[in-house]
Amino acid sequence: MTGGVTRAEYCVVACAEAWRGDGEILAAPMGAVPRIGARLAKLTFAPELMLTDGEAMIVGGDPEVVEGWLPYRAHLAMVTGGRRHVMMGASQLDRHGNQNISCIGDWKRPKRQLLGARGAPVNTLNNPTSYWVPRHSRRVFVERVDMVCGVGYDRVAAAGPAASRFHDLRCVVTDLAVLDFATPDRALRVRSLHPGVTAEAVREATGFPLDIADDVPCTREPTPAELRLIREVIDPEGAREREVPS
């Protein structure tokens, strides 16, 4: 059962770990792998986590039932009340954690219009935020993002105490590694490499200099029970493998 752990499965476990110790808060995953990770966390080491059905219902229990109602405006109150940890995507991300999902190029007339700022500003200023990047590349990890939607450590410090009061960027999970901001200047560094990934490969795929310690650990192995849950209970259709192909 433990044989042949796929890269996607390491990513699922790394995402699940993001919510460890968060307590009774809403886990808000964006993307297939974070969604699977959040459910894995809830089914194993973080049963107190709250999860939605992707729309307005909070679901929990075994078998799963609706335990609460969370329409958008109540969801926003979880955000601003800080009772939520979101894992967002990022079209661009810089070393300070500034994230862009709005557009590529000049904002006035973008080369590529994307989603728009959506809730990235309110998320990053109010509740713990992590990021999920399914393809770690220089296109995503850039020196400077074209529009700051999610606010990074440098910008939030410059914006003053009201901005930084509840600001808390936790980690960035990619298909190559887990990164965090545990450096003196709160810049990205590699916390762990997924098994089979070299430091050189991560540096190569990152558009700015990256701190990787010589003794950087590997992302932890899934337990046999976790693998069974991922493969048989949470994601039997294999959505994880489509998001992170082996």
Add this chain to the structure above:
Amino acid sequence: MTAEEAVGRIRSGMTVGIGGWGSRRKPMALVRALLRSEVGDLTVVSFGGPDVGLLAAAGKISKLVTAFATLDSIPLEPHFRAARERGDIELTELDEAMMMWGLTAAVHRLPFLPVRAGLGSDVMTVNPGLRTVTSPYEDGEELVAVPALRLDVALVHLNRADAQGNGQYLGPDPYFDDLFCEAAAETYLCCERVVTTSEFAEAGGPRTLLVKRHAVTGVIEAPQGAHFTSCVPDYGRDEAFQSAYAKAAADPEAWREFTERFLSGDEERYRAAVAAFGREGA
């Protein structure tokens, strides 16, 4: 009233708020009526979906106030994207919480409401008119003063309404439709079915009565009026049709054909064309 009569009350240059969210419970019958009208130069306020896409493609929007535009199951709205890349629309890009508080401020006749969202982000850069406000209390926090989003007209689509303008939603989320209605000088409430007031109680409890008649100018009955966006429990999103919409939007010739086939007639013709499309796929 009819969708044409409702749209007939809208003048070029007005600020129009559109309810729903993304590709969910959008007042598409009213949007389609707008497409057939001469009205243009609109300022549109919306949690954007295909409403924004269709109006942008038709050149009806000069200014857009939004936090995003999406088709949900298709992440990016193709016409919104193309309009932005052509530089066709002036955009006021806000965070979605700022949108909610801007509408709330308008409902409560306040000039602004303070929020933390926006600080440090480029939402402040691309909207140089946004101001901050300092808390007069001990904390002294400097927060963003989100200006009221006052609307000339609001367009929303609910599951049921009575003839007086009371509106009932039966799906999982009210979105911000009640705020749109109360933030507007005039509101046009479109619904799947007009019912007698006494029928409300059977369909759902008190919390389903979202829109109240004091905030509604006219009621329009339009079955499938939110199509192709979702209007649960009456119907879900028409994913096959939405895919066809997105595919056509990517190519000018295909878009002309799509417009000719689906958007050149009234709602009855639209429903007939959609039914024919459904049979082809079956």
